[in-house]
Amino acid sequence: MxxxxxxxxxxxxxxxxxxxxxxxxxxxxxxxxxxxxxxxxxxxxxxxxxxxxxxxxxxxxxxxxxxxxxxxxxxxxxxxxxxxxxxxxxxxxxxxxxxxxxxxxxxxxxxxxxxxxxxxxxxxxxxTREFNAFVLDKSYYGPYDETTCIDWTDDSKCFVVGSKDMTSWVFGAERWANLIYYCLGGHKDVVVGCFFEQDSLDLYTLSQDGTLCVWECDTELDGLVLRDAKKAADAEPEETRGESGEEEEEEEQQEDGQPRSDVIRGKADGDKRKDGRKIVRYKRRGKYFFNKEGDFNNLTASAFHKKTHLLVTGFASGIFHLHELPEFNLIHSLSISDQRISSITINCTGDWIGFGCSGLGQLLVWEWQSESYVFKQQGHFNNMAALAYSPDGQYIATGGNDGKVKVWNTNSSLCFVTFTEHTSSVTSVAFTSRGFVVVSASLDGTVRAFDLHRYRNFRTFTSPRPAQFSCLAVDCSGELVSAGAQDSFEIFIWSMQTGRLLEVTLLSTPCSTIRCQKMLIIGNSQRFCPPEALAVAHRPDGQELAVATLDGEISFWNPMAAMQTGSITGRHDLQMGRKETDKITAKQAAKGKSFTALCYSADGKSILAGGQSKFVCIYNVGEQILTKKFEISCNLSLDAMEEFLDRRKMTEFGSLALVDEGVGDGDTVAISLPGVRKGDMCSRHFKPEIRVTSLHFSPTGRSWAATTTEGLLIYSLDAGVVFDPFDLDLDVTPSSVRQQVRQEAWAAAIVLAFRLNESALTREVLEAVPYEQIEVVCGSLPDIYVEKLLSFVATELEKSNHLQFYLTWAQRLLTIHGQKLKNRWVRSVSCTNTHLWSLPNFHFHFLCDWNIYTIRYTVALSKQRGLKRTATEPASEDEASDGSDTTNEESDMLL
Structure with missing residues (x-):
């Protein structure tokens, strides 16, 4: 479709x-x-x-x-x-x-x-197939407050649970005779982490005040004895069965809706055996304290690697420590941010440590042995406000309310450069026609140009009088930059080469409220621009404008004649939900909603519209009807997502969202300030509202992007799936594909492999084709499989070691079928861009250096052998020439 x-x-x-x-x-x-x-x-x-x-x-x-x-x-x-x-x-x-x-x-x-x-x-x-995938086995009671963390022994016999009541509880996963539960104290604050030693019942517990307790067990894992089920029913202690035994199990079954399960209820005084059997005992072997200066005592996250005995702790000040246990030797200490570390994890080898900071939305992976970052990414601190595609669709530039401009790679979906020169919100971003320069406008009164080659701000454009720029445009040649001020109704034009201000135009009507760059290049726009316009989109051919107004309509205009050619009423398509603090229904609230972002498709036949809603709509411009709606989010943690309020939250005093539930500890009602639209800068916490701030189609037309409250969402027609058979039939099997390979029917084998659509099988068939047959096979392939093969080759180029082999496939395909692919450029441009993106990832200089050094080593080795041979017995001229030829042949093979 x-x-x-x-x-x-x-x-x-x-x-x-x-x-x-x-x-x-x-x-x-x-x-x-x-x-x-x-x-x-x-x-x-x-x-x-x-x-x-x-x-x-x-x-x-x-x-x-x-x-x-x-x-x-x-x-x-x-x-x-x-x-x-x-x-x-x-x-x-x-x-x-x-x-x-x-x-x-x-x-x-x-x-x-x-x-x-x-x-x-x-x-x-x-x-195995089961009617219920989650079957409850046992319920363990013991802590008096909420639980915080879990850890298992290596053999899955026991697990430990930390709690906010400053205790840790060791439970047996099976019905052990000498260990049912064990309570450990020793802390004065919330337990943040608890970890078992490798192949042992010894464990470590960490509390929020920066205290580490080392516990030693007198029993090994092999010393746990499994109870006889029949004897267990007769001699089960009261602490295990609870106060009411069978009634408690039945109550647990009715509450969770699960089959009857065992209930193990522990007490803080320990498991006292009446029959005198030996039970597992713990004793504290050591107690250590972290640095008490500043916020070091506020420990927020921890992780432990059992094989290397590496303990990683994170604090509220953004500092993390690496210690070696059980001696508690400090290995490393580093500050990664000024926000609290929310989560820590360690990979299986113990080399990489992952950190998550929820305050900044930051994810870091640190290699502690080399003390270097493996991965470092951070999103916009506040909401995104603008986005723009590069001309080839390979990059996306975003601007946020945090004053940052980030450039993302659409293939890797990662940010590779961040510009922080702006001191206020970024309102608009744009690429030049060549795609090497990003221009951004901000409320700080500057328009800046950034070079994507040197990653620097090489031009800063300002106005004679301080102005807040709300919209931006760059001409097709990249020589002129234009921006509009939202307070003085002026348009400023600068030269990209010199940075000088060329012209200032004053509009007769407040068109600066239109936050769209296309409006700036229309000279007679003030004749038809309505004062309540919120967004403007410019058709690619320049023959039509779309204007979103405050009443929820989209009107279309002819810019040359300044006449309206049509309109779409889209107020009812927004379907805005009801906020928790609203006192009117969602139907009444929708009357005041409107579209705030518009974008034409590449062919100009459709328009994309979004605004203060969780829906993005695609309209047919010619028919002026709704074509399709996309729900960009179903996250109920955001505000204004549901049409009706939950009656369980309604009390005789009104909605619970309007009731102050603070208990004197500083908590207040989570209500945003009136009139705040772009984020509340106060210290209070409230539910953000879902909205779409900017929309943009990819130049290829195969995808579109939207900046929303949750981030930058990409919707594409090229979304890959795991199993997508093409023209599958009963005779298409892996054995039939390999039979065609044995018969050297290369083209037929490739076609069958693509019909089955298994990557491993397709790779096996392609690498079985002789090098000299590649051109013949490419010429005999049907047109429908050329794009599939080109896309597969582009994917293999990123990870395969057979560089020249797959480059030859790509060259032959583009040479033979280039004209046909050009006619279908919209569908083939995505895989072509993947080819262009994957080539710079190869480190050719490392490969060449390796070849040069190997040749030098071979030559030096041959000379050394020649010297030894000369010392023992002089070689004849024929033998010397043979040795030289052999050296050259080996060098050619290495090349």
């Missing part, structure tokens, strides 16, 4: 809240971003946001030991079981209460979820 755009990726936000996790191989980081999950590939320097979302912001992520499954839990306890292989949701579950942490056992057979003061152990979903 022409408008079958699907969510492709999320840029501009790398971390919000929750716990970070490394993948099984340690090369990727899983980061929760709002109600979505992003995967950052550190090896290939790419990022991907999974095409799924929870109802609210994700607070806990549990990753299975094999790395195939993940459990995502949001603020309200609603959970999703996700397959990281197929990127699909396998199961929905609701824990009904906020969940603090989720952790799989090392053997992958079960997982523990902590909520309130209870730890629930579930059977992990397996490969």
């Amino acid at each position: 022409k408008f079958a755009y699907k969510f492709s990726n999320l840029l501009g936000a790398v971390y919000r809240r929750g716990n970070l996790s490394f993948s099984r191989d340690g090369n990727s980081v899983l980061s929760p971003v709002g109600n979505r999950l992003s995967v950052f590939d550190l090896k290939n320097n790419k990022s991907e946001t999974l095409p799924l979302s929870t109802s609210k912001n994700i607070t806990s992520v549990g990753l299975s030991p094999d790395g195939n499954l993940a459990i995502l839990v949001d603020e309200d306890g609603a959970a999703l079981l996700v397959s990281l292989v197929t990127r699909a949701v396998l199961h929905h579950f609701n824990f009904h209460k906020p969940v603090h942490s989720v952790s799989f056992s090392p053997n992958g057979r079960s997982f523990v979820v902590t909520k309130e003061n209870v730890a629930l152990m579930y059977h992990a979903p397996g490969k």
Whole structure:
């Protein structure tokens, strides 16, 4: 379909809240971003946001030991079981209460979820089909306050749970005879982390006041004795069964809706055996304190790597420490920001450490041995305000209310440069026609030009009188820069080469309220610009303008004749939700909503519109009807998402959102200031409102981007899927493909491989084609498979070691089918851009240096052998020439 755009990726936000996790191989980081999950590939320097979302912001992520499954839990306890292989949701579950942490056992057979003061152990979903994927096994009671953290022993026999009541509880995953539960104290503040030693019951506990306790157990893991089930029923102590035994189990079954499970209830005085059997005992072997200066005592996150005995602790001041346990030797200390560290994780090898700072939206991966950053990304601190595509669609520039201009790579979905010269909000950004310069306008009264080659601000344009610039435009040659002031109704034009102000034009009507760069180049715009206009879009051919007005309509104008040619009433398409603090219904509130961002498609037949709503609409300009609507977010953690308020939040005093629930500790009602539209700069916390601030189509027409409250959303027609068979038939099997390879029918084998659409099989077929047959195979391929093969070759160029082989494929395909691809440039430009982007990633100079040094080594080795041969027995002229030829042949082979 022409408008079958699907969510492709999320840029501009790398971390919000929750716990970070490394993948099984340690090369990727899983980061929760709002109600979505992003995967950052550190090896290939790419990022991907999974095409799924929870109802609210994700607070806990549990990753299975094999790395195939993940459990995502949001603020309200609603959970999703996700397959990281197929990127699909396998199961929905609701824990009904906020969940603090989720952790799989090392053997992958079960997982523990902590909520309130209870730890629930579930059977992990397996490969067999089950009606209910989450089956409750045991319930563990012990802490008197909320739980905070979990850790398992290496053999999955026991786990430890930390709590806000300053205690840690060790529970047995099985019905052990000598360990049912054990309570550990020794702290004076909330327990932040608790970790077992490798292959041992010894553990470490960390509290928020910067205290580390080292606990030694008198029993090894092999010393745990499994109780006989029959004897356990007769001689079970009261502490295990609770006060009411069977009645308590039945109550647990009715509350969670699960089959009957064991309930283990611990007491702080320990497990006292009446039969005199020996039980597991702990004793404190040491107690250490972190630096008490400043905010060092406010420990916020921790992680422990068992194999290397490496402890990483993060503090509210943005400083982290590396210690070696159990001696508590300080290895390293560094400050990464001035905000609190929210989450810490360590990869499987213990080389890379991941840090997440929710205050700045920052994600860092630090290699502690070389003391260098492996990965460093940060989104806009405040909302994004503007965006622009580069002419080739490879880069996206964004400007935010934090005064920063960031440039993102659409292939890797990562930011590669940030410009911080502006001191106020950035209102508009634009690329020059060649795509090497980014120009931005700001409320600080400056327009700046940035060079993408040297990554510097090489031009700064100012006005004679201080003015706040709200819109920007660059002419097609890149020689003139124009900006409009929102307070003085003036348009300023500068020269890009000299930086001098060339002309100042005063508008007769306040058209500066239109925040669109296209309006600046229209000389007679003041004749038809309505005073209540909010956004303007310029058709690519220059023959039409679209104006979004305050009444929710989009009107179309002929700029030459200054006549209106049509209009669209889109007020009802916004479908604005009701805020928690609104006293009117959503239907009445929608009357005051309107579009604030417009963008024409490449062909000019459609227009994209968004505004104060969670919907983005595509309209047909000729028919003036709605073509399709896109819901950019379903995150209920944002305000104005639901049409009707929850009646459970309504009391006799009104909505709970309007009631001050502060208890004297400084908490106040979370209500934003009246009239605030671009973010509240106060210290209070409130729910942000969903809105779209800017829209832009890609020059290729294959994707479009929107700057929203959640970040930069990319919707594309080229979104890849895991299994997408093309023209699949019963006779298309891997065996039939390999049979064609054995018969040396290369073109037929490639066609069958693409019909089956398995990357490994396609790679096997391509690499089996002889080098001299590449041109013949490329000429005999059907046209429909040329683009598929070109796209596959572009992907392989990024990671394959056969550089010349795949470059030859790309060269032959472009040479033979270049004219046909040019006629279909809209569909083929994406894979062509991938080719151009992947080539600079190859370090040719390293390859050449390696060849030069290898040749030098070969020549030196041959000379050394010649000297030894001369010392023992002089060689004849024929032998000397043979040795020289051999050296040259070896050098040619290395080249």
